[in-house]
Amino acid sequence: MEHSHTASPQIAATTAKLTVRRLGVDLSQGFSRHWNGGDAFLTAYCNALSMSFPVGEQFFVDSVKAGLKALPDTPDNAALRETAKGFIGQEATHRRLHSLYNAHLLKQGLHNAWEPRTAQRIAKAHQDFFSKSDKPYLHMLAVTAAFEHYTAIFGDLTLEDLDGPGDMFAHAEEPLKTLWRWHAAEESEHKTVAFDLYQRLGGNHGWRLRWFTFVSVQFTLDIIRQTVNNLRHDQTLHKPSTWWSAFKFTFGTHGLVWRVVKPLLAYRRQDFHPNDVGSPTAATNWLTRHADRWTPVGQ
Numbered sequence: 001m002e003h004s005h006t007a008s009p010q011i012a013a014t015t016a017k018l019t020v021r022r023l024g025v026d027l028s029q030g031f032s033r034h035w036n037g038g039d040a041f042l043t044a045y046c047n048a049l050s051m052s053f054p055v056g057e058q059f060f061v062d063s064v065k066a067g068l069k070a071l072p073d074t075p076d077n078a079a080l081r082e083t084a085k086g087f088i089g090q091e092a093t094h095r096r097l098h099s100l101y102n103a104h105l106l107k108q109g110l111h112n113a114w115e116p117r118t119a120q121r122i123a124k125a126h127q128d129f130f131s132k133s134d135k136p137y138l139h140m141l142a143v144t145a146a147f148e149h150y151t152a153i154f155g156d157l158t159l160e161d162l163d164g165p166g167d168m169f170a171h172a173e174e175p176l177k178t179l180w181r182w183h184a185a186e187e188s189e190h191k192t193v194a195f196d197l198y199q200r201l202g203g204n205h206g207w208r209l210r211w212f213t214f215v216s217v218q219f220t221l222d223i224i225r226q227t228v229n230n231l232r233h234d235q236t237l238h239k240p241s242t243w244w245s246a247f248k249f250t251f252g253t254h255g256l257v258w259r260v261v262k263p264l265l266a267y268r269r270q271d272f273h274p275n276d277v278g279s280p281t282a283a284t285n286w287l288t289r290h291a292d293r294w295t296p297v298g299q
């Protein structure tokens with residue numbers, strides 16, 4: 001499982017300083033059971049995603065920290081190092097807010113099976129795989145870059161058609177509408193970090209693809225399992241309206257599968273870079289238009 005050192009040629013030419021934001025949302029009052037437009041499926045699906053974040057984003061932070069440790073302290077790497085610090089700050093904030101969000105889901109009677117399963121999987125990966133590699137941080141970064149591709153796509157799906165027919169949060173209630181859009185914007189904003197670190201540290205194309213395939217299968221199964229779990233606890237699993245919504249969301253005119261196929265295939269290209277796909281302006285536009293909802297921290 002040695003990681004060969006032949007890097008792909010593409011490394012982002014530009015890295016920007018990332019702002020860590022404190023979001024002005026109050027989750028203390030909770031939210032309705034079907035907060036996403038009264039739609040049981042859309043709510044259960046987004047709740048499932050939220051359940052995976054605290055443990056998943058901790059792994060992303062650990063991977064980037066491990067990568068930073070291995071990154072030579074040269075002027076060439078200074079900008080990437082700075083951006084990576086912003087990444088760590090942003091993901092830490094996401095974890096915190098999604099933990100508060102998830103605490104309310106427990107109160108609503110939902111059961112988070114995804115989190116402990118992922119925690120176990122990560123522990124096992126460290127024990128059986130990462131620790132046996134000569135460069136464990138490259139494998140961790142490849143896994144993180146794969147997940148970050150998914151979260152960046154999610155960011156684009158959320159922000160590119162705001163309030164339009166393809167916007168899954170168009171009818172969501174506050175404060176979750178703002179929380180999801182802020183998270184989407186920051187995912188889009190920091191989508192190059194894990195990928196660039198992986199490339200800069202000599203990560204190769206073969207392992208990038210292997211981990212991407214692994215993550216794709218695992219993530220798809222996990223999101224389906226947890227969504228069904230949530231619907232079961234919500235007692236809406238067997239309602240025809242739930243299945244109709246799931247079908248429209250997945251295969252409808254603005255369905256998920258049609259929208260994700262291009263960026264997912266793009267990731268497999270040898271010369272792929274995260275900046276090749278998605279909107280370069282959607283995240284900045286949202287953040288600028290909603291500047292009253294957040295304050296920068298520690299800058």
Ligand SMILES: [Fe+2]
Binds near residue numbers: 183
């Ligand atoms: Fe995040």
Ligand SMILES: [Fe+2]
Binds near residue numbers: 091148186187190
């Ligand atoms: Fe992220």
